[in-house]
Amino acid sequence: MDCPYCQSQQVVKNGRESLSDGTVLQRYRCKGCSKCFNDRTGTPMARLRTPSSVVATALNGRSEGLGVRATGRLFGTSHSTILRWEERLARQANTWSPPAPGEQAVTLEGDEVYTRVGENVPPASSQGWTIHFIERQSRYWVSAIAGHKDELLFQRGTQQAWQWAQACSYIRWFTDGEWRYAKALWDLASVYLVLRNSPSAYRTRKVWRYGLEVAMKVKGSQGLRRIVWVRPEHPYTAVSPLAEVHANHNEAHNAALRRRCSAYRRRQNLYAKTQDGLQRALDVQRIIHNWVRPHWGLGKQTTPTMAIGLYSRPLSTHELLGMRGFPCISS
Ligand SMILES: [Zn+2]
Secondary structure (H helix, E strand, O other): OOOOOOOOOOEEEEEEEEOOOOOEEEEEEEOOOOOEEEOOOOOOOOOOOOOHHHHHHHHHHHHOOOOHHHHHHHOOOOHHHHHHHHHHHHOOOOOOOOOOOOOOEEEEEEEEEEOOOOOOOOHHHOOOEEEEEEEOOOOOEEEEEEEOOOHHHHHHHHHHHHHHHOOOOEEEEEEEOOHHHHHHHHHHHEEEEEOOOOOOOOOEEEEEOOOEEEEEEEEOOOOOEEEEEOOOOOOOOOOOOHHHHHOOOHHHHHHHHHHHOHHHOOOOOOOOOOHHHHHHHHHHHHHHHHHHOOOHHHOOOOOHHHHOOOOOOOOOHHHHHOOOOOOOOOO
């Protein structure tokens, strides 16, 4: 076993400790850096005496839409304990969000969902907005960021999604008719193009990066939606047929989110009192969606992570809690 602090293989056994259910954990000491650790060090279960099977079952219940207080009653513990368990996994959300493997075509769909957070304030001043992006074919849940519906939220949501997608050779970027998406993306994904046929050899023009196509669905006066391409695309980028821009899987995802994430289901939102609470619930939901739960539309036993080519099999929540991060594709 390697030291989780310095990766040294020079480790010696150093006593034992037991969990609340009697399971015994071997402790180790590293001869390289003199630090002590056990199998749980560096995982979401570090320094917790609860068996990981209990935490896994609670988080699975939460991800199926069980409220935080109901989960607490079920496990004979307080709701704040459930929230702390959730936070343990949520803290590792970045580790569990590796970028998409490059050299492929992806279709990102961006959308906003709203829930009430804390005080009953009008939606415009609430922190209960979530911007999220889904990759269409794999159903991979690329990003989810909660907060006030302001410029910063669009920037952060767009940035997280772009970082995920940017290695891909062809990117279709479809959002609803909110111009702040396009504005935020323009700062990240536009390039200078030298104009050949212009009188001056040095004339340039800004376009989307090669392979990036950006379109929005704008709601018209009668509730009809029309597609608007956000130009200018790179001259060599092929533009998709209208019908493909129109297809929207994000609405189905929003429905699933409301069903599975109790924060979105309740008018009186009892537990996501803060933006942090909502973000934590979303992070856990997103990890389980991508890594654990096979998606019905993808074929048998296929998780979104497998469909996008990041991993070879579904993980259980129990396994995930015992890991120090994103596993290698070959394992
Ligand atoms: Zn060490």
